[in-house]
Amino acid sequence: xxxxxxxxxxTVALLLQAVTAGLLLSSPGxxxxxxxxxxxxxxxxxxHLVAALVTRRMxxxxxxxxxxxxxxxxxxxxxxxxxxxxxxxxxVMFGASMVxxxxxxxxxxxxxxxx
Numbered sequence: 001x002x003x004x005x006x007x008x009x010x011t012v013a014l015l016l017q018a019v020t021a022g023l024l025l026s027s028p029g030x031x032x033x034x035x036x037x038x039x040x041x042x043x044x045x046x047x048h049l050v051a052a053l054v055t056r057r058m059x060x061x062x063x064x065x066x067x068x069x070x071x072x073x074x075x076x077x078x079x080x081x082x083x084x085x086x087x088x089x090x091x092v093m094f095g096a097s098m099v100x101x102x103x104x105x106x107x108x109x110x111x112x113x114x115x
Contacts (some may be wrong), residue, residue, distance in 0.1 A: 003060055004104045006044070006051035010067070011097040013037065013044040018094060021087075038044055045071045063100050067093065 017037045023030035044066050052060035070093050077086040 003051045003055055004049070006048040007097070007101050007104045009028075010044040010048045011094075011101045012089075014094045014097050018090065019043045021090070029075075036076075038055065042071055042075065063096070066094065070096075093108050 016042075017034070017092070020030060020034040024034045042083045049061075049064040049068055052064035054062075070089065074086065074089050074093060077089065
């Protein structure tokens with residue numbers, strides 16, 4: 001259950017990060033909001049990794065570790081102002097998080113249906 005909550009928090013943080021990216025382009029205070037939410041995304045991704053490590057399942061640990069690597073790369077690209085790689089990587093991260101979220105929440109239904 002903790003993994004589900006962590007993945008949900010990660011996905012919501014990534015969605016809010018995309019919203020603040022729009023603010024970055026349209027308002028003067030957008031940069032501060034986007035930077036603040038970048039820290040929130042990093043915290044949510046770390047929470048997801050900790051939750052996955054607690055479960056001790058490689059099927060949960062590998063995607064969480066991959067998301068951490070992508071988050072660190074995303075932050076470095078953003079600080080370097082390399083938008084040509086920063087924006088597509090953000091889209092891929094959100095998509096990957098949505099896939100992880102759907103798998104985490106559907107896995108519980110599969111187990112319950114089998115019982």
